[in-house]
Amino acid sequence: MKSLLRPLHSLFIFYVEGFRNMSSWGKRAWLIIIIKLFIIFAILKIFFFQDFLGRRYSNDAQKSEYVRNQILNPEDKDD
Amino acid sequence: MIENIDPGLVDWSRAQFALTAIYHWLFVPLTLGLSFIIAFMETIYVKTGKDEWRRLTRFWMTLFGINFAIGVATGIILEFEFGTNWSNYSWFVGDIFGAPLAIEGILAFFLESTFVAVMFFGWNKVNKKFHLLSTWLVAIGANLSALWILVANSWMQNPVGMTFNPETARNEMLNFWEVLFNPVAVDKFLHTISSGFVFASMFVMGISCWFLIKKREEIFAGRSILIAGIFGLASSLFLAFTGDSSARTISKVQPVKFAAFEALSEGKENAPLVAFGVLKESGKKIGSRDLPEFLFKIEIPDLLSVMTEGNKDAYVPGIIDRINGNPGKGIISVAEKTEKGKIAMNYLSDYKKARENKDNEQITNLLNKFKDKDFRDNYFRYFGYAYISSPEDVIPDIYGSFYSFHMMVMLGFLFILIFSLALIFLFNGTIIKQKWFLRIVLYSIPLPLIAGELGWILTEMGRQPWIIQDLMPVSVGVSNIGKASVQTTFWLFTFLFTALLITEISIMIKQIKTGPTH
Numbered sequence: 001m002k003s004l005l006r007p008l009h010s011l012f013i014f015y016v017e018g019f020r021n022m023s024s025w026g027k028r029a030w031l032i033i034i035i036k037l038f039i040i041f042a043i044l045k046i047f048f049f050q051d052f053l054g055r056r057y058s059n060d061a062q063k064s065e066y067v068r069n070q071i072l073n074p075e076d077k078d079d
Numbered sequence: 080m081i082e083n084i085d086p087g088l089v090d091w092s093r094a095q096f097a098l099t100a101i102y103h104w105l106f107v108p109l110t111l112g113l114s115f116i117i118a119f120m121e122t123i124y125v126k127t128g129k130d131e132w133r134r135l136t137r138f139w140m141t142l143f144g145i146n147f148a149i150g151v152a153t154g155i156i157l158e159f160e161f162g163t164n165w166s167n168y169s170w171f172v173g174d175i176f177g178a179p180l181a182i183e184g185i186l187a188f189f190l191e192s193t194f195v196a197v198m199f200f201g202w203n204k205v206n207k208k209f210h211l212l213s214t215w216l217v218a219i220g221a222n223l224s225a226l227w228i229l230v231a232n233s234w235m236q237n238p239v240g241m242t243f244n245p246e247t248a249r250n251e252m253l254n255f256w257e258v259l260f261n262p263v264a265v266d267k268f269l270h271t272i273s274s275g276f277v278f279a280s281m282f283v284m285g286i287s288c289w290f291l292i293k294k295r296e297e298i299f300a301g302r303s304i305l306i307a308g309i310f311g312l313a314s315s316l317f318l319a320f321t322g323d324s325s326a327r328t329i330s331k332v333q334p335v336k337f338a339a340f341e342a343l344s345e346g347k348e349n350a351p352l353v354a355f356g357v358l359k360e361s362g363k364k365i366g367s368r369d370l371p372e373f374l375f376k377i378e379i380p381d382l383l384s385v386m387t388e389g390n391k392d393a394y395v396p397g398i399i400d401r402i403n404g405n406p407g408k409g410i411i412s413v414a415e416k417t418e419k420g421k422i423a424m425n426y427l428s429d430y431k432k433a434r435e436n437k438d439n440e441q442i443t444n445l446l447n448k449f450k451d452k453d454f455r456d457n458y459f460r461y462f463g464y465a466y467i468s469s470p471e472d473v474i475p476d477i478y479g480s481f482y483s484f485h486m487m488v489m490l491g492f493l494f495i496l497i498f499s500l501a502l503i504f505l506f507n508g509t510i511i512k513q514k515w516f517l518r519i520v521l522y523s524i525p526l527p528l529i530a531g532e533l534g535w536i537l538t539e540m541g542r543q544p545w546i547i548q549d550l551m552p553v554s555v556g557v558s559n560i561g562k563a564s565v566q567t568t569f570w571l572f573t574f575l576f577t578a579l580l581i582t583e584i585s586i587m588i589k590q591i592k593t594g595p596t597h
Contacts, residue, residue, distance in 0.1 A: 014196075014200060014201075014204060015196065015200070017200070017204070018196060018199065018200025018201075018204075019200075021200075023141075025141065025144070025145060025586060025589075025590055026144065026199070028586060029144060029145060029148035029149070029586070030148070032148055032149060032579075032582060033148050033151060033152075036151075036152060036153075036579070037152060039575065040152055040155060040156060044156065044159065044568070044571070045159060048163075048564065048567070048568050048571070049156075049159035049160070049162065049163045049568075050163060051162045051163065051166075052162060052163050052164075052166035052558045052560065053162075053166050053169075053170060054162070060247070063170060064170075064246065064247045064248045064249070065248075067166075067167055067170040067171060067248040067249075068245070068248040068427070068431060069431075070167045070555070070559075071167070071171070071248060071427065071551075071555065072424070072427060072428055072431060074167075074466070074554065074555040
């Protein structure tokens with residue numbers, strides 16, 4: 001078990017040391033990544049980019065029927 | 080049929096997607112190209128053991144890291160837009176789009192969480208050869224990651240390897256290899272990554288020239304110019320070759336786009352290639368659309384015929400041939416395609432009625448009809464034409480297509496000249512004295528990026544009105560959502576991406592001014 005955990009522990013230490021010894025630009029870049037991911041997933045995805053079909057229909061058969069109707073009558077705006 | 084769809088919604092949805100894609104593409108090319116330049120430099124370091132090459136590698140790796148950090152995940156927003164703004168389209172494309180995007184996501188995740196970490200954290204912690212391997216894997220992985228996105232995009236330009244299932248209203252993959260080796264995908268992948276190589280080379284050369292102008296780090300700058308100059312020249316020559324191949328493929332699979340970006344109204348034998356031209360209104364119309372003519376042009380005789388058919392006497396069809404048809408040349412008209420599209424559409428309508436009437440025999444017959452190869456190749460392939468009310472509606476913006484194509488090509492030749500001159504000046508030892516040239520290279524940094532964006536504008540505008548060539552017009556693919564919500568997110572993205580871009584440029588400028596410190 002110990003021999004199995006040793007590589008994982010080394011990997012963990014590799015990442016921890018990597019983050020700890022990061023240069024100032026690296027820390028700033030990570031801050032930007034975290035802020036960006038927060039905006040993308042916690043704001044944009046939840047409030048502005050909900051799955052149009054998933055929000056209206058619970059299964060694939062209903063989604064198929066809706067899209068089939070849309071293809072046949074694209075000007076039909078009623079859900 | 081589609082006249083009643085709010086054009087404002089379609090236009091705002093298109094504008095939003097274009098904005099996101101254009102901004103995303105500001106970050107991607109540098110990642111694609113710089114990763115290879117770093118790999119070349121690190122290979123020389125490992126081979127020679129000279130610390131100067133390690134210094135070079137680490138400096139350019141820092142700039143790669145900044146660009147990577149700012150650009151990462153900006154493409155995810157495009158996938159959000161598919162599900163929200165383009166739900167009809169997303170459902171219709173089915174697993175054709177899903178499979179490549181899933182492969183890209185998995186590849187990107189493993190690449191980003193493992194080998195990029197080794198690249199940045201692994202100096203002095205892993206052995207030199209493993210570090211070098213990681214750098215090469217990042218370069219190869221980043222470019223392979225682009226492959227899958229481009230395969231998906233190419234399917235939209237030339238849908239192949241699938242069958243439409245009227246029960247699910249989705250396209251289902253019949254042949255993965257046909258989708259992967261779609262001729263458009265092969266050309267697009269090679270052309271796109273080589274455009275990234277050219278941008279990265281110009282970026283490295285431009286910054287190195289700045290160091291030379293400032294009389295700093297001259298050995299470092301000279302070696303960087305050497306690597307970027309060779310890579311840039313080879314890539315820009317390859318770019319011209321793949322561009323030529325790409326145009327030939329487009330002439331076969333998207334012939335109206337091809338005729339539009341050559342502004343070729345009437346077909347001709349011994350067709351010349353317009354190297355440079357200015358368009359003006361001619362007063363000549365096809366339906367309600369104006370067909371421009373040239374106010375001024377420089378032509379290369381016969382070259383368009385040679386490039387498209389390999390024969391100077393070959394007939395190159397123009398826009399009029401493609402719209403009205405030309406039976407003598409085996410070209411069918413848009414009106415005929417519309418008739419065939421309507422037949423396919425009627426079968427889908429019959430299928431819907433059969434389901435409502437629970438007519439199982441008719442359902443089975445119609446399912447088999449859609450699987451039938453003859454029906455697929457001769458009727459369903461024109462499905463989207465059923466929505467076209469006027470034949471001229473399939474003509475894209477001729478002015479936009481012509482100018483974006485020709486400006487892109489002219490810039491491409493300029494890059495060959497710049498890289499060649501850089502190598503000549505470097506090898507004869509006069510590059511430091513050529514202040515004019517150093518400034519030109521510095522100010523040319525954004526030009527390959529502009530050329531790349533023009534290429535994408537041509538690709539996407541040139542295939543209008545289609546979101547999927549010949550199968551679905553853009554207005555059918557759009558979701559029935561409020562225009563206001565699309566407008567809101569458009570401005571949100573403008574703000575977000577501009578902030579990211581300013582951040583990237585400011586961090587990069589600071590690091591460049593600091594210079595190679597390791």
